[in-house]
Amino acid sequence: MGRYRFIGFLTDFGLAAESVGICKGVIKRINPEVEIIDISHGVPPFDVAAGALSLAGAVPYLPVSVVLAVVDPGVGSDRQALAVEVARGDVLVGPDNGLLLPAAAELGGIVRVHRLENEEYRLHPVSATFHARDVFAPAAAYLSLGIDLARLGPAVSAPDLVPAPWQDRWWEPPEEVRETRVMAKIIGFDQYGSARLDVRLPVRAPRPHPGGGGRVVTVRVEDGERAFRLPWVRTYSDAPVGEACLLVDSDGRLLIAVNQGSAREKLRLNRGTTLLLAVAPLSRG
Amino acid sequence: MGRYRFIGFLTDFGLAAESVGICKGVIKRINPEVEIIDISHGVPPFDVAAGALSLAGAVPYLPVSVVLAVVDPGVGSDRQALAVEVARGDVLVGPDNGLLLPAAAELGGIVRVHRLENEEYRLHPVSATFHARDVFAPAAAYLSLGIDLARLGPAVSAPDLVPAPWQDRWWEPPEEVRETRVMAKIIGFDQYGSARLDVRLPVRAPRPHPGGGGRVVTVRVEDGERAFRLPWVRTYSDAPVGEACLLVDSDGRLLIAVNQGSAREKLRLNRGTTLLLAVAPLSRG
Amino acid sequence: MGRYRFIGFLTDFGLAAESVGICKGVIKRINPEVEIIDISHGVPPFDVAAGALSLAGAVPYLPVSVVLAVVDPGVGSDRQALAVEVARGDVLVGPDNGLLLPAAAELGGIVRVHRLENEEYRLHPVSATFHARDVFAPAAAYLSLGIDLARLGPAVSAPDLVPAPWQDRWWEPPEEVRETRVMAKIIGFDQYGSARLDVRLPVRAPRPHPGGGGRVVTVRVEDGERAFRLPWVRTYSDAPVGEACLLVDSDGRLLIAVNQGSAREKLRLNRGTTLLLAVAPLSRG
Structure with a gap:
């Protein structure tokens, strides 16, 4: 799919702590060339719907990018981690909890979805509490280097995803x-x-x-x-x-x-x- | 005037929402090379004087830049949108409400001022509520590409501007x-x-x-x-x-x-x- | 020591005001090429222990960098300003109040320490209240250009430093x-x-x-x-x-x-x- 110059980045981590900085460090160690555009880190904690709304409002104005979005109350549980390719050419990376879907719709709809399961594209050991650092940020960074989604894990069909928190x-x-x-x-x-x-x-x-x-x-x-x-x-x-x-x-x-x-x-x-x-x-x- | 490597960026949008990220996306779509230096996005909402104070305190320490500053309680009304060239060589972009003037004074004073009226350098349709995205950010991005102020709209004479909120x-x-x-x-x-x-x-x-x-x-x-x-x-x-x-x-x-x-x-x-x-x-x- | 591509940056300044933006401007005027990775600016004001904890938690995930860290209740007093080279190859810049030491331990321990005293690598006049701008940010920027620590001031031996706020x-x-x-x-x-x-x-x-x-x-x-x-x-x-x-x-x-x-x-x-x-x-x- 070629390299991406930009990674858009949205979380509910706030800027009070160092979590956002850690994820940026992880990305830069994998792809020092990529440029990170902060969309927002002020999503109310654990509020998937609010995060989905911010993300969907912002992505149409970004260049074609890898978009890393983490609002993830189910971290460490059995919820899936996803990379979603959309019609405009962006790849959205985040948890399977509906967060990514309104943004995908704004960008022309889903082309294909893969799970983030390949151990090669994770930080080890994978912690139980900080998948943004260990799973999502590395996946976004490798995708920005031009790694194809399909290498990250098995395909998922769109209807099997957790649905969007609302429908415009x-x-x-x-x-x-x-x-x-x-x-x-x-x-x-x-x-x-x-x-x-x-x-x-x-x-x-x-x-x-x-x-x-x-x-x-x-x-x-x-x-x-x-x-x-x-x-x-x-x-x-x-x-x-x-x-x-x-x-x-x-x-x-x-x-x-x-x-x-x-x-x-x-x-x-x-x-x-x-x-x-x-x-x-x-x-x- | 040549290209600018940096855009300084100040708003009262806060970092809780995605507005700042959207403006960055707009800029990067127009000039992917330019580097954005966040001055502050924590100006108290609608507080032009506080924004002017932050801006004037910061610009002397920035490299010569395009400076995008938006504290704009009058968005969508008939207040003018401006690009202000100053003696040091910077161009300040923002609303005509006094916000830019103390910073202009810190940078050696005003050289010339033009209104942002040229439809070519705006996002369309221009919304009534988000001129930072539709008017100011595009103007700043085009200026950073080396577009001359005069192409953005008619000249304004400095005495016709809304005055600064205070005088040191x-x-x-x-x-x-x-x-x-x-x-x-x-x-x-x-x-x-x-x-x-x-x-x-x-x-x-x-x-x-x-x-x-x-x-x-x-x-x-x-x-x-x-x-x-x-x-x-x-x-x-x-x-x-x-x-x-x-x-x-x-x-x-x-x-x-x-x-x-x-x-x-x-x-x-x-x-x-x-x-x-x-x-x-x-x-x- | 060669050039550094990145400066990690942590403070207790918050993002409400323009202090962080000013420091970034100072850095970019000295080294326009360097890329700044914000670790956090939300350390509780004057809280050295909290800052040390954030810093130590983040630096292992950053690329090898210059790290600029300022939580400095003693600004303007006789506390020393330091550059600390660590085993991984990073250089940590900040006040001598224990802030840097847990991070240094995470990065393999201290190799050598120098004081920031050379007037050539400061902004003049040095204010009494904003050493981040006048002392620390310029030092970090010059270090990122490849200036050796030893040029910044006299060596200090590690046991003479103010100790870390806690010991894991x-x-x-x-x-x-x-x-x-x-x-x-x-x-x-x-x-x-x-x-x-x-x-x-x-x-x-x-x-x-x-x-x-x-x-x-x-x-x-x-x-x-x-x-x-x-x-x-x-x-x-x-x-x-x-x-x-x-x-x-x-x-x-x-x-x-x-x-x-x-x-x-x-x-x-x-x-x-x-x-x-x-x-x-x-x-x-």
Whole structure:
């Protein structure tokens, strides 16, 4: 598959300890030429869904790369370790817990998957607690040298993988003359506390931002006991400072945000909550 | 202007999310050769003054670079996006909100300024919420390839820019035989909670540290109701652990600090507060 | 000694401010070719023991490098600045406060030590508060260019250095048929709040993980008033979520952890506390 110049790198290790640095050392000892692009190491610990969301949001903007992603609450158990080749030409390396799948979908879908089982491409002895160092980082480094996936271990068929933590749903922007409704689930939060929903609009469509014309959205929380009305805006600063709003983020994803504040706190939102959004007709007032 | 080997990079994005990684990916797709030096991504969110202070403190120590700086509460509004060429040869890229100006002053002052308006040097579609990715990072990457500023958009004259959030005042060290007074404003805090004042001493002067000889400083807080006495010391550890002191930091800036503690918390200081410092004559004890 | 391709870099500066970026700029101005590998900048401020633990844990996994490590509560005082050559060929640069010594031991021990006193290899004027920028980073950069240690300043003999903050004790895995006891001290915590003890097992031994067979460990806290029973497990997920356990970490070090939680909080552990571990015979139940 040829050599890769870059390894994208995402973990939930944080930067307080030396774990990320150790993995970089392991990579550089195997391939001193490769350049590591940190995607994020601030995924909330053990939070596979949040990691999958960060990864899927970032990989389309990276050069074609090996991508090393480790959010791995099952380290040392019998979960599998994977290398996933995708249509764009990248190879994603990480645990078989759904973490890699939304990113693979963003990159054109899975071409083939192999398990990381070949002892030649591991650090020995393999510890029970730090597979990022002993299994995943070495595999990523060898892949960046041009080693083919197939040498790392047996093929796995994609349907046998642990499924993605959520599935994006694509939604065409509603016509502006009548009310439309859409169900959406909160799949995570960004660093400002804005809620990311599982509903996306095609951003490359000619009219990607149906808001900004004064539409009001009524959001009903699934338990039925709470509802709030938000303006659908084009950007944060269209809402007053401290006020909540709905917008389409830079990936086409619906986002509930607070201008210069945290929607998570202000609206007491939780991941996994289902919302019913009722978008009012465009006000002509 | 020739190619640049380095892009310095400062934001308020934090490292919890993938935004910084996305911008790096965008840069590397345009110029895989350029090397990114992270200045800081820990600027308090939306805090232009704090970002300007970090940036101005760091750029003199960087090689001549393109510098990408994004602290941008007005993203998506009508604020301008800029590329600022400075006397040392660097080009600073960021929003027109004062963020870049103290750094430009540190690097010898502004030579010319252009707006980032040329659609060729942006990512499309340009989102309303993530100009770091769609406007600023691509501009920085193209500049590092040697594209001239003038190709990015129309010239702006420096006096038309949004002004800097503060203006440093230079102060000659007082004679040691009599009391001297100086007004100072708290313009920010460092990571330990030390207060940075807007008064600077010429560090390259032969006698840069007038303290250390036992001078005592009385600090009166602008509201007139609080005052405290501090020793003027040469370095943190000249004060007892947990005690407050005044010192000249490594950029010549007056700093109110607590040895191994936080002056912000201990003295309940806020940014923007004006202080009156009365420096007592050198004690001959 | 030849040129070094890499500089490993560890500090307690955090990433909130620009200090780390400034040091990188200083290095790149002296040696634009060298590549910096961040080990960690999240050492708790002024905590030499925690920094030494991170450093010693990381350096074996780095390529042979110059290693720049700054956790320096005594900056500006009369503590010495050092360059330490070790048997593997690395050079460690940092303050003489014990920070470098556990890492030196991991890399085969000290070969020679020189003080950083030569004014040619410093930034001028040398500030009283930021020796990382003015003394340590320039020394590391010049060393990476192939400057010999001996040019930086006079030799120091290893016994004259400030000693390491702790001394690892090596422990052979106990036989499984009878109770064994071992004293251990908590020398620090990892990012998840797991307690790292000063007792290590030889990880490259054929049977590195004596746990996993159901052994129970009674841990008595030194004050004699608290004790708790833990299973000795092979990996975190062998314990129920939220439950404490003992395991051998990926460096062979004994670790008291909580699966997906913090042992520090759950068991109210402090650094420096001595524990008496009584390992019960392997249950045949």
